[in-house]
Amino acid sequence: MKHIRNFCIIAHIDHGKSTLADRLIQSCGGVSLREFHDQMLDSMDIERERGITIKSNTVTLDYRAPDGQDYLLNLIDTPGHVDFSHEVRRSLMASDGALIVVDASQGVEAQTVANLYLAMEYDLDLLPVINKIDLPAADVDRVREEIDSDLGLDPFAAIPVSAKTGVGIDDVLAGIVEHLPAPTGDPEAPLKALVFDAHFDKYRGVILQVRVMEGTLKPRDIIHFMHTDRDFKVDELGYNQLKLVPRKQLSAGEVGYIVAGVKSVQDIEIGDTITLANRPATEPIPGYQPARQVVFSSVYPMSTDEYQDLTKALDKLAINDAALTYEKDSSAALGFGFRCGFLGLLHLDVIQERLQREFDIGLVISAPSVKYQLTMTDGSTLEVDNPSYWPDPMKIQSAAEPYIKATILTPEAYVGPIMELCRDHRSESQTMNYLSAGRVEVVSEMPLGEVLFDFYGKLKMITRGYGSFDYVPIEYRTTDVVKVEILVNKEPIDALSYLVHREKARTRALHYCEQLAEAIPRHQFKIPIQGAIGGTIIARATIQPYRKDVTAKLYGGDVTRKNKLLEKQKKGKAKMKQFGSVNIPQKAFVSVLQADKD
Structure with missing residues (x-):
């Protein structure tokens, strides 16, 4: 066991985790030159195109130290984006140490600090790595100061590397063996293994990634999941060395895979503890937390014929992504669809792109919303995330919405605009911490619903890309939420209704009305588009009608002939308005929501 090292790589998004993992794999001979490609551990096309890690991955490497000793290195590559922090949490639970990667040009950022605190929660040993030293803007000395002041780690223990060119990779491998601890555990004790990840293979079912904490596991053992009961x-187990390599057993301290005939990821819970059915452990591994969905949105197929295809596509995605939840939903305007729960806006964006790309389905997605907690006048409580199920306001005693604690790291020059941005998004408290020369941490408590639409984009714009943002959910607080309905020709369109704070209701309703007025084609009669709270109209736009020139055929004569024709046209328009229906094209729904996201 003393020759095993279990470690993960954590960092802010785009600081070079996946590239560093590639170099470590190459240095240990984990892949031949012919089979190598960039981002070895990122298996999805979207991950490679966007240069982000969405799903954590693991690989077991054989490493021969300079002193001639052979070591087994279990590397777990983790996502850097705030939406996938639950993946990072599980990876940390499976590790004994972590490489904390910092960009030599950008320095310590918000997610770096957040991941550091997560790692400290699990009492991991940390080894700082300063990456991208080959960049012209790299400033290693300044980053060492930030590692000391912001992270509280030994700045001289930080290893400067260039994952792109391969400089310093041998020092990182030596540092892992030297500074990170070997796992502990008793191979003879009752089995306790942590399921920290899983993926679906269409031929073999769900393949579980596990870290054995105590005991020994062999093929043909009957395993018991302690949370799902x-x-x-077990059909097969072994090491994941970019391909599955079967072994005769997995013992305490080892990381590997298990094939056990599990048909769907939803049959189990990621983060669960495995034990033996005939010799169970007394209690599960502590620290288990289920993934929490915080953003909810309805997904409809662009064409109603594709509903069955969308059903199959969501089933297949959920097999691989246990964090995606969905239930049936319907809309008078858009037909049948699904109400889905996501971990955040990036998760929503990734799922939407995978549905369109992998399954070739055109989608209409409703405005994202959060889950509100309502206290009714009869004393009962209710949780609502869908405007369609919003109860009568007369029956609501109070409403509460989820709040987050947002941490923004920014150069000092942008503090003023950031404070103003936070205030515009109903921030309740703001504190500033000066971390080092020219760098400020702004901590703000604000509603999660305010962050969903344009906050991150505006932050990047006003800080010219130098600001970084991270948040943690804190609690529910009382708020004044209203349901705004959009009426087209005095008919409410359920797919466009949304829940919003009363202060922001008119601005958003006006935006919706203006976008719809542009997207809906003109008809023969005037079409009013209105935003309403209950019976009160708060915003309006009008689509002017086409008008046929009925007097063109007249060539003189009395003016009463002209008036008679115009009066007849007027009555016809009124009748048409009464019986005519407005055709709302699908692009109108898309234009409203896309503009809102921008």
Whole structure:
């Protein structure tokens, strides 16, 4: 066991985790030159195109130290984006140490600090790595100061590397063996293994990634999941060395895979503890937390014929992504669809792109919303995330919305605009911490619903890309939420209704009305588009009608002939308005929501 090292790589998004993992794999001979490609551990096309890690991945490497000793290195590559922090949490639970990567040009950022606190929660040993030293803007000395002041780690223990060119990679491998601890555990004790990830293979079912904490596991053992209370028989186990390499057993301290005939990721819970059915452990591994969905949105197929395809596509995605939840939903305007729960806006964006790309389905997505907690006048409580199920306001005693604690790291020059941006998004408290020369941490408590639409984009714009943002959910607080309905020709369109704070209701309703007025084609009669709270109209736009020139055929004569024709046209328009229906094209729904996201 003393020759095993279990470690993960944590960092802010785009600081070079995946590239560093590539170099470590190459240095240990984990892949041949012919089979190598960039971002070895990022298996999805979207991950490679966007240069982000969405799903954490693991690989076991054989490393021969300079002193001739052979070591087994279990590397877990983690996502950097705030939406996937639950993946990072599980990876940390499976590790004994972590490489904390900092960009030599950008320095310590918000997610770096957040991941550091997560790692400290699990009492991991940390080894700082300063990456991208080959960049012209790299300033290693300044980054060492930030590692000391912002992270509280030894700045002289930080290893300067260039993951792109391969400089310093041998020092990182030596540092892992030297500074990170070996795992502990008793191979003879009752089995306790942590399921920290899983993926679906269409031929073999769900392949579990596990870290064995105590005991020993062998093929044909009957395993028991302690949280879901289910039993399965182990068909195969072994190491994940970019391909699955079967072994005769997995013992305490080892990381590997298990194939046990599990048909769907939803049959188990990621983060669960596995034990033996005939010799169970007394209690599960502490620290388990289920993934929390915070953003909810309805997904409809662009064409109603594609509903069955969308159903199958969501089933397949959920097999691989246990954090995606969905239930059936319907809309008078858009037909049948699904109400989905996501971990954040990036998660929503990734799922939407995968549905369109992998399954070729055109989608209409409703405005994202959060879950509100309502206290009714009869004393009962209710949780609502869908405007369609918003109860009568007369029956609501009070409403509460989720709040977050947002941490923004920024150069000092942009503090003023950031404070103003936070205030515009109903921030309740703001504190500033000066971390080092020219760098400020702004901590603000604000509603999650305010962050959903344009906050991150505006932050990047006003800080010219130098600001970084991270948040943690804190609690529910009382708020004044209203349901705004959009009426087209005095008919409410359920797919466009939304929940919003009363202060922001008119601005948003006006935006919706203006976008719809542009997207809906003109008809033969005047079409009013209105935003309403209950019976009160708060915003309006009008689509002017086409008008046929009925007097063109007249060539003189009395003016009463002209008036008679115009009066007849007027009555016809009124009748048409009464019976005519407005055709709302699908692009109108898309234009409203896309403009809102921008």
